[in-house]
Amino acid sequence: MPSDDKNKKVLGIKIDVDTYHGMKNGVPRLLNILGNYDIKSTFFLSIGPDASGRAILQLIKNPRFLKKMVRTNAVGLYGLRTALYGTLLPSPMIALSFPEIVQEILSQGHEVQFHAWDHRRWQDEVNRRSTQWIRDWFEKGIRGFAELTGQPPSAFGAPAWAIDDRVMEILEDYRFDYLSCTRARKPFIHEKIGVVEIPSDLPCFEEVGVPEGISSVTSILKDGDMHVLPVHAEVEGGIWSSHFIDLLEQVTKAGYRFTTLSEIRKLLPVDKLTVRKYRMELLPGRSVPCAV
Ligand SMILES: [Zn+2]
Numbered sequence: 326m327p328s329d330d331k332n333k334k335v336l337g338i339k340i341d342v343d344t345y346h347g348m349k350n351g352v353p354r355l356l357n358i359l360g361n362y363d364i365k366s367t368f369f370l371s372i373g374p375d376a377s378g379r380a381i382l383q384l385i386k387n388p389r390f391l392k393k394m395v396r397t398n399a400v401g402l403y404g405l406r407t408a409l410y411g412t413l414l415p416s417p418m419i420a421l422s423f424p425e426i427v428q429e430i431l432s433q434g435h436e437v438q439f440h441a442w443d444h445r446r447w448q449d450e451v452n453r454r455s456t457q458w459i460r461d462w463f464e465k466g467i468r469g470f471a472e473l474t475g476q477p478p479s480a481f482g483a484p485a486w487a488i489d490d491r492v493m494e495i496l497e498d499y500r501f502d503y504l505s506c507t508r509a510r511k512p513f514i515h516e517k518i519g520v521v522e523i524p525s526d527l528p529c530f531e532e533v534g535v536p537e538g539i540s541s542v543t544s545i546l547k548d549g550d551m552h553v554l555p556v557h558a559e560v561e562g563g564i565w566s567s568h569f570i571d572l573l574e575q576v577t578k579a580g581y582r583f584t585t586l587s588e589i590r591k592l593l594p595v596d597k598l599t600v601r602k603y604r605m606e607l608l609p610g611r612s613v614p615c616a617v
């Protein structure tokens with residue numbers, strides 16, 4: 326069916342920028358790589374403070390997290406200073422420190438959306454913070470986003486794919502075009518708020534490692550469908566950038582075309598999508614549950 330052809334072999338790359346280090350070093354490197362392949366993708370930016378150092382506190386509390394940090398060589402990925410932000414060193418602002426990099430992303434034709442105000446605190450504390458704290462977090466983040474890009478974001482991707490019912494209620498007020506807050510297998514519509522979810526359905530390098538990450542992604546892509554690959558500026562734009570290039574080569578050879586998530590949003594048959602509630606699940610390679 327020609328009308329469905331446009332939904333075949335489409336890959337959206339969702340690039341999360343979680344840290345100051347990733348914004349400063351990972352994003353320019355990714356822009357270079359994507360430019361070489363003429364690929365447009367969607368950057369989800371952390372706008373405010375980098376409190377990554379607080380993750381160290383998590384080591385003591387969660388043995389699975391420690392395993393993950395060791396397996397992924399966290400200090401190699403994020404740099405030593407990152408490990409101290411928000412503890413021994415003050416938290417620098419992430420995207421707000423680099424307005425020129427934000428402009429560069431946009432001028433190269435990529436999409437920019439809202440990922441976080443304070444990524445680390447959301448990831449660690451959103452469940453026990455008050456509704457007012459969550460509201461303030463969105464307000465500060467969206468104000469900062471508008472300062473950087475001249476307009477409010479039209480999508481939100483929750484840090485660490487962590488959401489709850491209070492978050493969904495606040496999201497309803499913002500009337501985003503789409504959300505990318507889960508690791509579900511297929512796009513769906515969030516019940517009650519009626520917003521399209523474009524999930525990251527593929528595994529990320531950070532979870533499965535390399536080269537396993539490449540083979541597990543390419544084997545799923547054999548189905549020739551529409552997919553979203555979650556990428557981290559700190560990882561694919563850092564020490565694993567050569568593996569990322571390998572993956573792009575293979576995906577291109579497999580006949581996929583790359584596009585932004587807002588393009589995917591337009592391609593989706595919205596009236597045919599399932600309407601349902603998200604649920605939380607512990608996925609392989611992750612230390613805490615995420616929405617699916
Ligand atoms: Zn993130």
